[in-house]
Amino acid sequence: MKNINIIIRKSFLFLFLILVGCSNFEDLNTNPDSSTKANASMTATGVILSSLKFNGRDAHAFLQPQAFAKYIGFANQSQMSQQYNEMGNGSFEGMTMLQNVEKMVQYATGTPTENSYKGIAKFARAYLFYHLTMQMGDVPYTDANKGETGLYRPKFDTQKDVLIGILDELKEADSYFSKGIVFDGDPTPYKGDPTKWRKASNAFALKVLMSLSKKEADPSLNIKARFAEIVNANNLLEESTGFLGLNYSIVDIHPLSGTNDLFTSRTVISSLLIDELKRLNDRRLFYYAEPATKLINDGKQESDFNAYQGVDAALDYTVMTQKYLEGEYSLLNQRYLKDYASEPRMRMTYAEQQLILAEARILNWITVGDAKKYYESGVKSALKEQMKTKAIYAHAMAIDQAYIDNYFTGNVAFASTTGDQLKQIWYQRYILNFMQDATSSYFEYRRTNYPNFPVDPTTNLNIDEPTKIPVRWLYPTSESSYNRENYEKALADQYDGYDGVNKVMWVLK
Template identity: 40%
Template sequence: MKTTFKHYILAGLVLLSSAGCSHFEAINSNPDAAVNATAPMLATKLILNITDETISSQKTFMQPFMLGKTILYTEFAEPQQYNDLGRTSFDVIPVLTNVEKMLAYAAGSTANDSYRALGHFVRAWKFYNLTMRVGDIPYSKALQGETGGIAPAYDTQKQVFQGILSELDEADKLFAGGIKFDGDPVYGGDPAKWRKLVNTFELQVLLNLYKKTADTDLKVTDRFKEIVSSRPIFAGNADNFQLVYSDKAGQRYPFYKLGNPSIIYTMVSSVLTDKLKALDDRRLYYYANPSAIQISQGKAVNDPSAYIGTDPSMVYADVSKIYATKDYSNINSRYMELAAGEPVYLLSYAQLKFMLAEATVRGWIAGTTADTYYQDGIRAAMKFVMDNTPNDAAYHHNMPITDAYIESYVTSDKVKLAGSADQQIAQIITQQFLSTFLQAPYNAFFENRRTGYPAFPVNPASNVNVPGDKLPVRWLYPQSELDYNGENVKQALTSQFNGNDNTNELMWILK
């Protein structure tokens, strides 16, 4: 069924009555009884709509990483693997109708400021991820269907980013004065932890505005400096915005083997394995399994040459031939064998450190060297893998990551930050890329789009994008918008892209 802004109203009412229905729901209710919504119930739904429903499971879990060139899938020619973005959806918008409903239920409660802060964060997160896909979107006039606004005008991407930054600033202030609130499956309602997330996320938003530092309305570098110098941000891996899994129904790791036929169809990309090998990076042995053929021919499980990555730009027929030979590396068994698996984060402490390293190279902040931030990011990323993987040869192939190894790695000549500013940024983004294997969905794609690093292979023979020698940079607007809000979406297309809704048009943040 096509989704319109009229449907958004109905969807909001449905979400209101079903706010407790999600994988990590802590509230059990009788499905045959009426449910009275509460602020905590709606908070749970809003948070899980960002986390649990974004992360997805089984084959769908792998799709963002196909686009990010770390995973291939062999059952069929997956669109994401061949750069087919297609049309996005505005279905992320309906859940935001529950923000106002949550605030109405929270009015007068002692935790009102915390719920208000959460509402601002959820709105900022949702609108940010939508504008990052297409450009201009309905923002200031969105969610007004109940008052007759069923065909909302579009805000420019600059206006959307201004609104997002303002909402995050307000969320920081409200969480600063807030108290613990109920209904939070991620941070247990701790406003101090949420405040760290809000500010770390705002740094990520600002870094995506790095081409707009001359814009006096945005004050990108001033905002960045102020957050780093005076607001709480992530201080360790424990602050990661993530879901932690367990061996319980509906709470198992997204690619766990139970009821998951997709586990036999994945391959690890050569973009990933080649970089890990070049850096003598032991995450190779934690991310992938060696080729069964190479092991049968006598190679040891810790021989890097036994790890065969597959070119993600290869035409599907050739990928199928490799799959038939079994001479390739699949993902590490831990992703399929461990029900609790590792947490999956949407934003991490390691990512923050890499952001600070890049900002230092760009001259936005001073006081700490870029190399210090860079090394801290690598340490955090490696400790995350080490701490969330059993010390079992089956999962590290006799190449365990230890504290001593991490220190030797960050100071090795292959890894040390060096060269020109652009070369250093390439190193920083590459390390972030290596850190987000099966983490932070779509981050690798957006970072490659933003910086060009690491370089992704493009094969005109397999690339669905037109022209075949270019990677796409945006999704298309939803068909439902063209059908039911045509005048406004066409005006947005005209002002941005001379009327062209195609995947190669540069949105405002990329210019």
């Protein structure tokens, strides 16, 4: 953690020198009608983008979580290690945002928009720490961002305490947003509307609670009551609310757009996704994939489900590449390359919320509503969102309202048994997160063991357990150097003193 604080200090020094060096230029060119000082609005933009924007290196980095969640394979360049379950180190770099979160609140204090910005602060913290703890287990939480006070070696809070803290912060966010007014600096489609942020924050709280389903019986967590309280308060996403996320534009293009086909031409869609979409007669297949060249050459039409073939994501890389060169596989839909805004970046949607509610109703966490209706409303919303994609990329199988109205037949009709119903819900969440939130799909796989991720011991890079999918990221390597005592205690408390990718964190036990 010490190195993070050093980086922050050097960054501020660099920024200070730039500002001093450019003072004469700014004196001549400052617009008298605009503010030259940091304020809550400016800081909020950075905080929200840090939370929601793809902050990876490049298109290759964008695809890596997709490979790990078995949506894709990657051929004819070099082996993408994530496809074969290589799990590296996590990162605490996201915590550098916390200083800006505090600054935002300081700037807003005493202003009419104070409650709105405090709501953003609570949500941003909850969103950050949720992902950190779900990746690694115990993480610094209560001692995080205290470098200015001289605390460079923060203790690790237990995962249970972190998740309780996250839920408490989301409850606080709900309270702040309920008293908030429209605020500036929001780059999302919500445009500073605290009512929409409140709904999205509560939907995210339901997602966090569902990820704790293995701990349902723990009375100290009070999971069912917390979940029911949020639902009964009825401040949740509506279809008209829209998604929490970001829209791409000509200025901020999709990470795969304009990459000269260096990545999209090598991205093969997995059989885990394609085979199920074919079984469900789901037209999202045509928006996700291109038909296999060999099958088109053999006479099949692009509008034929059978013109699409996926790869076993565990297949040997050399064999996969050879079959790829022979045109046997369906590649990623060309819209990701050709359209700078092929689809928005959606972090929390009405569709996912409704599927979470469907599962909660089956589990008897709530008594309101009907599981079948929740399921159908969630899937319908996802299909309507897909319908917004340009039809030219749908291979003559565009989704329309008539298709949506008749979608729930055959294998998609709500099943008669609880086990099958849950699998339907889980898989629809898996479909939903294609090219969106693959990390969440991996979290869900750990929780439900569904869908069944393919594993081949001869290709698996999980060396210690070649028959298994890893279950966590390792801690940042810097912790063993700069925060060794707390790092070793966290390992001793959780993982028998060993920082291994197959060690099972508390939330999965």
